Amino acid sequence: MDPITYKAMVVEEIEKNKFTRQIRELQVHDLPDNDVLIRVLYSSLNYKDALSATGNRGVTRAYPHTPGIDAAGMVVESRSPSVQKGEKVIVTSYDLGMNTRGGFGQYIRVPADWVVKMPQGLDEKESMIFGTAGFTAGMSVFKLTQTLTPRQGDILVTGATGGVGSMAVAILAHLGYSVMALSGKPDTGFLTRLGAKAVLPRKDFLADTASPILKPRFAGAVDTVGGDILATAVKSVKQDGIVTCCGNVASPDLPLNVYPFILRGVSLLGIDSQHCPMGLRTLIWEKLAREWKFQGLARIYEETDLHGLNGKIDQILKGELKGRTLVNLN
Ligand SMILES: NC(=O)c1ccc[n+]([C@@H]2O[C@H](COP(=O)([O-])OP(=O)(O)OC[C@H]3O[C@@H](n4cnc5c(N)ncnc54)[C@H](OP(=O)(O)O)[C@@H]3O)[C@@H](O)[C@H]2O)c1
Numbered sequence: 001m002d003p004i005t006y007k008a009m010v011v012e013e014i015e016k017n018k019f020t021r022q023i024r025e026l027q028v029h030d031l032p033d034n035d036v037l038i039r040v041l042y043s044s045l046n047y048k049d050a051l052s053a054t055g056n057r058g059v060t061r062a063y064p065h066t067p068g069i070d071a072a073g074m075v076v077e078s079r080s081p082s083v084q085k086g087e088k089v090i091v092t093s094y095d096l097g098m099n100t101r102g103g104f105g106q107y108i109r110v111p112a113d114w115v116v117k118m119p120q121g122l123d124e125k126e127s128m129i130f131g132t133a134g135f136t137a138g139m140s141v142f143k144l145t146q147t148l149t150p151r152q153g154d155i156l157v158t159g160a161t162g163g164v165g166s167m168a169v170a171i172l173a174h175l176g177y178s179v180m181a182l183s184g185k186p187d188t189g190f191l192t193r194l195g196a197k198a199v200l201p202r203k204d205f206l207a208d209t210a211s212p213i214l215k216p217r218f219a220g221a222v223d224t225v226g227g228d229i230l231a232t233a234v235k236s237v238k239q240d241g242i243v244t245c246c247g248n249v250a251s252p253d254l255p256l257n258v259y260p261f262i263l264r265g266v267s268l269l270g271i272d273s274q275h276c277p278m279g280l281r282t283l284i285w286e287k288l289a290r291e292w293k294f295q296g297l298a299r300i301y302e303e304t305d306l307h308g309l310n311g312k313i314d315q316i317l318k319g320e321l322k323g324r325t326l327v328n329l330n
Pocket of ligand 1 (some may be wrong): 008045046047048103132133136159160162163165166177181182183184185202224225246247248249250270272273274316317318320321322323325
């Protein structure tokens with residue numbers, strides 16, 4: 001029998017620019033009229049979800065809304081020949097959780113071309129420990145490792161205890177790279193246990209960085225925060241270094257000059273997981289399921305249910321969380 005109701009987090013605007021979050025019972029038939037209905041078993045919390053959950057119109061235009069840019073579960077109904085009932089699947093990004101009801105609910109209904117079949121080597125839970133953060137770290141690692149080998153020197157990872165940062169630290173260390181983890185948090189054990197060779201305090205990194213170009217220290221960098229930190233990373237990489245850029249939690253601005261590019265041949269590569277084409281998307285998930293699946297996966301997350309998610313949303317906005325937050329929808 002088809003499901004009729006399900007539980008979901010609902011973000012509502014109760015007065016102008018004042019938002020509440022509640023767990024509500026919703027009707028499956030009210031989900032958008034897309035081809036594939038999925039019973040969500042796990043989701044995860046990403047920075048973008050917290051923006052959606054607090055009324056950021058750059059992420060979500062209209063409320064009431066259910067955030068959650070990540071979902072993994074089982075297909076319950078499909079009108080598409082490419083997706084079969086009973087298949088285990090992953091859906092991340094596109095418009096999920098932005099303006100399409102997302103993974104912070106027990107059901108989603110999405111277009112068939114958003115659906116990734118669960119790769120062998122991952123289950124629903126593991127895929128959501130990675131989630132968009134792990135996928136974005138994977139895209140960053142993929143771009144970096146096209147050019148840089150472990151022998152070329154240290155790789156800097158910024159926002160290192162965050163979702164994307166911690167995943168990048170762990171994957172790079174697993175692949176044999178020497179990782180320098182940049183963090184604003186005092187506890188360094190979390191990062192060294194993930195494989196970081198050293199932890200650089202954020203305030204030291206930003207001291208004395210005004211020069212147009214700095215001493216070359218790193219072969220490359222995975223930046224997750226933007227602003228002065230990204231600018232300093234670009235100015236601090238060696239000849240032909242590669243820097244990836246995916247986030248803006250510190251700032252969307254980039255106070256830079258052209259010298260790192262014209263004097264050292266540095267490349268700054270953008271990462272956009274939302275519009276990643278399906279071919280590369282599938283390849284990244286397969287790598288996460290196999291050669292990038294690191295041993296400490298079980299140590300990088302905390303699990304919560306929909307009720308516990310509320311507090312985690314406030315924490316991620318303050319940069320207080322470490323690693324990943326897995327959301328169990330059972
Ligand atoms: N382009 C894409 O496709 C894509 C995909 C996923 C995420 N993102 C973006 O990537 C960024 C990180 O996402 P996330 O999910 O990893 O977020 P997160 O879990 O909140 O991690 C961000 C980390 O950045 C550091 N940080 C926080 N505030 C900071 C500040 N003011 N200055 C410097 N560092 C600060 C903190 O780490 P430390 O305390 O260790 O420094 C924090 O844990 C976000 O901007 C997100 O929107 C982009």
